Amino acid sequence: MSVIMKDIMEAMEQWCPGSLACSWDNSGLQVGSEQQTVSRILVALDASMEVVREAASLGAELIVTHHPLIFGGLQNLCLDCYPQSVVALLLQEGIAHFAAHTNLDIVAGGVNDTLAEILELQDITSFAAEGDMDGLGRIGHLPQSLSFLELEDLVKEKLALDYLKVVPLERTIHKVAVCGGSGMELLTAAKQEGADCLISAEGKHHQGFMARQLDIALIDAGHFHTECVIVPVIARYLQKEFPDLAVLCSKAERSYWLIR
Numbered sequence: 001m002s003v004i005m006k007d008i009m010e011a012m013e014q015w016c017p018g019s020l021a022c023s024w025d026n027s028g029l030q031v032g033s034e035q036q037t038v039s040r041i042l043v044a045l046d047a048s049m050e051v052v053r054e055a056a057s058l059g060a061e062l063i064v065t066h067h068p069l070i071f072g073g074l075q076n077l078c079l080d081c082y083p084q085s086v087v088a089l090l091l092q093e094g095i096a097h098f099a100a101h102t103n104l105d106i107v108a109g110g111v112n113d114t115l116a117e118i119l120e121l122q123d124i125t126s127f128a129a130e131g132d133m134d135g136l137g138r139i140g141h142l143p144q145s146l147s148f149l150e151l152e153d154l155v156k157e158k159l160a161l162d163y164l165k166v167v168p169l170e171r172t173i174h175k176v177a178v179c180g181g182s183g184m185e186l187l188t189a190a191k192q193e194g195a196d197c198l199i200s201a202e203g204k205h206h207q208g209f210m211a212r213q214l215d216i217a218l219i220d221a222g223h224f225h226t227e228c229v230i231v232p233v234i235a236r237y238l239q240k241e242f243p244d245l246a247v248l249c250s251k252a253e254r255s256y257w258l259i260r
Contacts, residue, residue, distance in 0.1 A: 001244035002039035005032060005062065005096055011241045012064075012100055016110060020103035026068045027103050031087055032096025038062045043235040044250035045228050047097050049086055054252040056093040063090075064238065066111065066230055068099040104230065105136055111180040111230045112138040118158050118229055119199065121176055129189040137186045139177040139193050146173050148197070148217055155199060155221055159229075163259050165203060165220035167211045173197050180226040184218070191216045201226050224255035 009029060021027045030047070042060040044051045047069045055063050069083050079088050090097055104110040106126075116124045121140030128134050146154065148168045155164060176197050177190035183200035184207045190198040197217035211218045231249050239247040 002037045003242055003245065004034070005029070005036040005038055005098075006034040008038060008041075008062065008064075008238070008242070009034065009098065011238070012098065015237060016100050016103040016107040018103055020106045022102040024071075025102045026071050027099050027101045028068075030069045030097040030099055031090045032062070032098075036061065036096050038096070038245065040246040040248070041235075041238055042248050042250055043231050043238070044253050045224065045231060046253060047086060047090070047099075048253060049089065050252045051250050052086060052089050052093065052095060054250055055095050058248060060095065060246075060248070062096045062098065064234060065097065065099050066101060066104060066227055066234075068101050069097055100234070102136070104234075105180060109233070111227055112136065112178060114229050114233050115178045115180045115199075115226055116140055119155065119176065119178060120158070121178070127177065127186075127189055127193045129186050137177055137179045137183060137190065139175065139190065139195055141175055142173065148173055151176070151197060151217075152219065155219055159221055159225045161221060161225055167203075167208045167218040169196065169215070169217040171196075173217065178226075180229070181223050184220070187211060187214070187216065187218070199226070222255060222257065224257070228253075 038061045040060040041062045042055040043064050046067045047063050047065050079085055116138040124138050124140040126135045127137050127139050151173050173196045175195050177195035179186050179200040182202035184203045191214045199219045201220050201223040203220040235247045235249050
């Protein structure tokens with residue numbers, strides 16, 4: 001059995017409306033037609049060349065990702081450039097691409113709720129920040145207070161990581177804020193909410209400095225690992241909405257950052 005792309009777009013809109021997305025974002029249909037027929041879906045974090053080739057090998061007509069392939073307007077159609085080369089491969093293989101980005105970060109049951117639940121936080125609520133990041137983060141209590149080293153071990157275990165970049169605190173951690181991906185800008189808001197630690201990614205020098213001044217710990221668990229948790233969640237949602245379709249999670253993608 002198959003459905004048309006428009007049906008899948010409507011189902012995603014019911015879960016994570018595009019109106020929730022940040023103003024700079026480009027969620028939605030990236031490549032393809034609303035009338036395209038879909039019988040098999042591949043879900044991934046990014047529409048990389050590897051993922052598109054994987055989709056083609058599996059006979060998938062649609063790739064659903066968290067990250068959009070196209071953020072700004074394309075300046076040319078040079079096939080030696082990214083993302084034009086990926087767009088061209090999608091068109092060549094007849095594969096559509098749909099992305100749910102910051103709207104899926106913000107919505108209930110999305111990226112940040114999933115991350116908070118995986119890290120076993122309790123009494124989870126969203127918290128506000130200025131501008132487009134309003135309501136993006138999540139904050140909650142640990143089931144029991146942990147030392148910072150114990151919290152490091154928990155994050156490594158739950159996100160399958162061998163390493164972290166941290167700004168530690170030499171005191172007990174009770175309340176933790178999280179934001180998948182590039183969420184270190186929530187540092188001040190997390191502190192105002194009473195967080196002892198913010199777990200996110202893309203930490204910069206000045207944010208580490210500010211954390212020490214504010215007496216809040218930081219854990220940078222990497223962009224990929226703090227967001228790839230949403231891939232099986234998307235797949236389960238689509239499988240529930242379209243039980244007759246084949247919905248698969250990518251096995252080809254990985255984090256490209258290595259610690260040597």
